Structure formats: C-alpha cells, structure tokens
Amino acid sequence: MVEKPVIGFIGLGLMGHGMAKNIRQKGYDLWVRGRSNRAPIESLLALGAKEAASPADMAAKCDIIHLCLSTSAQVEDVLRGSDGILAGVRPGLIVIDTSTADPGSTVKLADELMSRGAHMVDAPLGRTPKEAEAGTLDAMVGCDEALFDTVKPVIECWAGTIKRIGPVGSGHKMKLLMNFIGMSYGALYSEVVVLGAKIGISPQTIRDVIGPSRMGNGFFETFMRYVVDRDRDAHKFAISNAAKDLRYISNIAADARVVTVMASAARHYYAHVEAIGRADDYVPMLSDHVGALNGVNMESESKKNSEK
Structure with a gap:
C-alpha cells in the first residue's frame, strides 16, 4: 500500500480553510500556516493538523504544499522570502498554487522550483466558500500529465470537478479568462440595475425577468440577491480581488497584443471603488458605487420597491 503524502497548506481564508479541512478529513497528515486570524488555524489543529513555524519549515516536512493566497506578490514572497519554501525545499516537493495569479509569475516560480528538483502546479479555483x-x-490545473496523475488524488479531496488545462501556467490563464467574464458581469449588472432605477424599472423586476431567462446564471442570481435582498454574504468575492484579476488580464492582453476594450472598461469601475477606500466590499456592492456615481441610492431603491 502506497503511503499518503504529507500535505501543507498556506492561506486559510474564505476558501483555504474548507479546502484544508477536507484534506485532513480524507486522512492526510496536514501542516498549516495562516496569518493573524487564529480561528481557522485552531479549527484545523482541533482536527489533528499541525502548525508549521514558517514556509521553509513546512517545505522540510511536506511532500505537497498548497497555496491559497490573494496575489502573485504574496505567492512570490512565500516562495522566495528568507524563510520561504525555496529556503527549505527538498527534491520532489510539489507546490500547488490555488491562488488566482499572474501566469507569467507562475512560470518563473516553476522554473526556480525545477532548478531545485521541485515542481509547481497551478490549480486555481471555481465556485465559492460554500463549495x-x-x-x-x-x-483548473496546469502541469504535465505525469504530475497531474500524482496530484489528482489530493485535489479530489477538495474539488468535485477537475480539468487539466495544459502545462504549468495554463490553469491561471484559464481562471483569469473566467474571472474576466465574471467581473465584466459585475460591471454590466451594476449599470443595468442603476439605469433601470433611473428609468422606472425596479431591481426586483429585473431579477424576475432576467433570472429565469436564457440570460440568467448563477452569478446573476447571487449578484441580485445582494441588490434586491441586501444579503451582504450572497457573493463573497472582494472588489480588491476583482480589480487585481482585471489588472492581470490587462497585462496578459498587453503581452499578447490583443485589444480588450471590455476588460479595460470594467477595470475602471473596480479601480474607482479601490480609490475611494472600499476595496473590501464584495463585487455585488459595485452596484451601490455605480449608483452613487449616477445619483441613485440603490439600497433605497430596493427598499422602496420591496414595500410595494
């Protein structure tokens, strides 16, 4: 019987905690490292996980390390820092980066790991903290086929749908294309509900008409659950992350010499919200900010129409 690899997990936020929990509950030895919020760390320690002193310490103890961080800068720091993964790397170590990251950075880090006999897999995520x-x-996995066969049983602990996209970096490319669609939806829906309010069509009516039509989708449903029902937690994806992903898309497009008018237009809305200090708002709240730019209080619009 083949012994299970020892797993590490760095980044225990909204997505990472559930992923790490499922790895541990599937019987893997698990080492974790979080940040200032102790709650997810203590939760996992109670399940039998152990806490690593640093990324380098984790690299010395683990066979596979997951990263679930917010930006490529954070990923680079975890790998290249003085007590980073590269400082403790052993031949054969596999790093699975589930962050939504810049593919160019991912490929460079993969080369650095390869020079030390280690490997990088990019496996960014679809769906929500609930899943x-x-x-x-x-x-969405980027790596060669042999490595994919090695990591798939571990990824199956936290993923219901697994698709190998291609070589390292391609998973992050696919995820950014997906988020290009999603964040553009957020900008589009924000304009639609604000324009609707201006011309006498309520957010409730828009949801009732569009939701069951061919243009309805899961993103629309959770977006409108905030707009209409004011459910803050309906779609927990921060505007800071949306803005970051659209910046990465713009970088990819510039390198590919592709015109992306839609991405640029959407990016400015999210950049505006960052600039006014509301980057921690969730994506559906963009509708409130677009409303404010147009003299419309979307919370009042929602309440006004719910009372009819």
Whole structure:
C-alpha cells in the first residue's frame, strides 16, 4: 500500500480553510500556516493538523504544499522570502498554487522550483466558500500529465470537478479568462440595475425577468440577491480581488497584443471603488458605487420597491 503524502497548506481564508479541512478529513497528515486570524488555524489543529513555524519549515516536512493566497506578490514572497519554501525545499516537493495569479509569475516560480528538483502546479479555483467547505470546488490545473496523475488524488479531496488545462501556467490563464467574464458581469449588472432605477424599472423586476431567462446564471442570481435582498454574504468575492484579476488580464492582453476594450472598461469601475477606500466590499456592492456615481441610492431603491 502506497503511503499518503504529507500535505501543507498556506492561506486559510474564505476558501483555504474548507479546502484544508477536507484534506485532513480524507486522512492526510496536514501542516498549516495562516496569518493573524487564529480561528481557522485552531479549527484545523482541533482536527489533528499541525502548525508549521514558517514556509521553509513546512517545505522540510511536506511532500505537497498548497497555496491559497490573494496575489502573485504574496505567492512570490512565500516562495522566495528568507524563510520561504525555496529556503527549505527538498527534491520532489510539489507546490500547488490555488491562488488566482499572474501566469507569467507562475512560470518563473516553476522554473526556480525545477532548478531545485521541485515542481509547481497551478490549480486555481471555481465556485465559492460554500463549495470549499463541502469539498466540491472546480479546479483548473496546469502541469504535465505525469504530475497531474500524482496530484489528482489530493485535489479530489477538495474539488468535485477537475480539468487539466495544459502545462504549468495554463490553469491561471484559464481562471483569469473566467474571472474576466465574471467581473465584466459585475460591471454590466451594476449599470443595468442603476439605469433601470433611473428609468422606472425596479431591481426586483429585473431579477424576475432576467433570472429565469436564457440570460440568467448563477452569478446573476447571487449578484441580485445582494441588490434586491441586501444579503451582504450572497457573493463573497472582494472588489480588491476583482480589480487585481482585471489588472492581470490587462497585462496578459498587453503581452499578447490583443485589444480588450471590455476588460479595460470594467477595470475602471473596480479601480474607482479601490480609490475611494472600499476595496473590501464584495463585487455585488459595485452596484451601490455605480449608483452613487449616477445619483441613485440603490439600497433605497430596493427598499422602496420591496414595500410595494
């Protein structure tokens, strides 16, 4: 019987905690490292996980390390820092980066790991923290086929749908294309509900008409659950992350010499919200900010129409 690899997990936020929990509950030895919020760390320690002193310490103890961070800068720091993964790397170590990251950075880090006999896999995520807790996320994987066969049983702990996209870096490319669509939806829906309010069509009516039509989708449903019902937690994806992903898309497009008018237009809305200090708002709240730019209070619009 083949012994299970020892797993590490760095980044225990909204997505990472559920992923790490499912790895541990599937019987893997697990080392974790979080940040200032102790709650997810203590939760995992109670399940039998152990806490690593640093990324380098984790690299010395683990066979496979997951990263679930916010930006490529954070990923680079975890790998290249003085007590980073590269400082403790052993031949054969596999790093699975589930962050939504810049593919150019991913490929460079993969080369640095390869020079030390280690490997990088990019496996960014689809779906929400709810699916992270349930172990039914989507995974878009970038690595060679042999490495994919090695990591797939571990990814199956937290993913219900797993698709190998191509070589390292391609998973992050696919995820950014997906988020290009999603964040553009956020900008489009924000304009639609604000324009609707201006011309006498309520957010409730827009949801009732569009939701069951061919143009309805899961993103629309959670977006409108905030706009209409004011459910802050309906779609927990921060505007800071949306803006970051659209910046990465713009970088990819510039390198590919592709015109992306839609991406540039959407990016400015999210950049505006960052600039006014509201980057921690969730994506559906963009509708409030677009409303404010147009003299419309979307919360009042929603309440006004719900009372009819």
